[in-house]
């Protein structure tokens with residue numbers, strides 16, 4: 001090719017790139033709807049230059065949509081959710097995309113003792129406390145939000161009064177979602193308190209890398225480089241043991257299809273995967289989980305600074321209707337919830353989740369997407 005033709009090809013190529021790629025931008029707030037008690041809920045939209053889109057609402061500081069390109073550049077919405085606030089407030093909502101807390105996961109019998117005082121929490125999961133309570137848990141309240149345009153981010157804040165859902169202390173929480181041009185949704189949490197109190201936050205996005213409403217995630221291939229987990233009793237409360245994954249269906253050190261061994265778990269109390277992995281030495285540059293979807297080629301890589309991750313394979317999904325009328329059948333999505341160990345407040349041998357006045361709780365979780 002001579003130089004002149006080469007220049008023309010290059011110019012046309014650059015024009016195509018300019019036409020197909022978009023700029024990173026934050027839009028919002030826009031009105032999303034109202035809660036049953038009439039509180040306005042707002043939406044924010046983050047876009048990056050590769051066409052990835054994250055939609056977020058102030059109800060529960062929730063991720064409602066995540067448009068991710070596949071290997072051909074075709075995007076699909078890879079998270080479960082609803083189209084309305086009423087959907088998010090309905091019985092069909094099993095914590096889709098929300099910020100979960102003050103303490104995510106379970107607390108045995110909804111009780112703990114701190115500095116000699118016993119605290120009683122809502123019992124909303126058998127005889128135990130789950131995901132911060134029944135009425136005013138962080139996923140059920142409307143947060144304040146501000147766009148951070150120069151960072152392509154939105155920061156949500158909520159001030160939980162002393163005693164809310166039975167937890168001590170006024171807790172000021174923030175969750176910042178950033179969409180990077182490396183196709184990462186970065187979630188950064190911070191919290192401060194005026195009394196010692198337990199804090200363990202997470203994001204509860206349900207992923208199906210073929211797109212929400214697709215078939216089960218049993219063909220998704222998962223890697224979790226972790227040698228240990230916290231075995232649980234019939235109520236999914238840790239027994240206190242830190243057990244080896246080796247020789248069990250919970251060993252994901254080598255890439256394995258989620259469906260390869262799940263049958264061995266369906267008759268156990270977890271009904272599938274609902275396990276908390278103890279993460280070995282890692283930092284924000286070491287993947288703690290990788291999920292590959294052979295159909296779309298989409299890959300989700302998770303990074304965190306937290307000591308554990310809960311793998312949950314949508315064992316309680318019941319065929320409820322979500323966005324666009326799509327049906328969310330049993331095991332049609334998975335959650336990788338970065339966090340501390342469950343019921344840490346009742347296990348002094350586990351890393352502590354007690355936040356004291358003057359300290360700041362911090363947690364980073366990165367959901368990074370690619371395609372191959």
Ligand code: GLA
Pocket residue numbers: 094095105130236274310312316335337
């Ligand atoms: C978590 C738990 C599951 C289940 C879901 C919500 O992931 O580990 O047992 O309660 O939340 O349905």
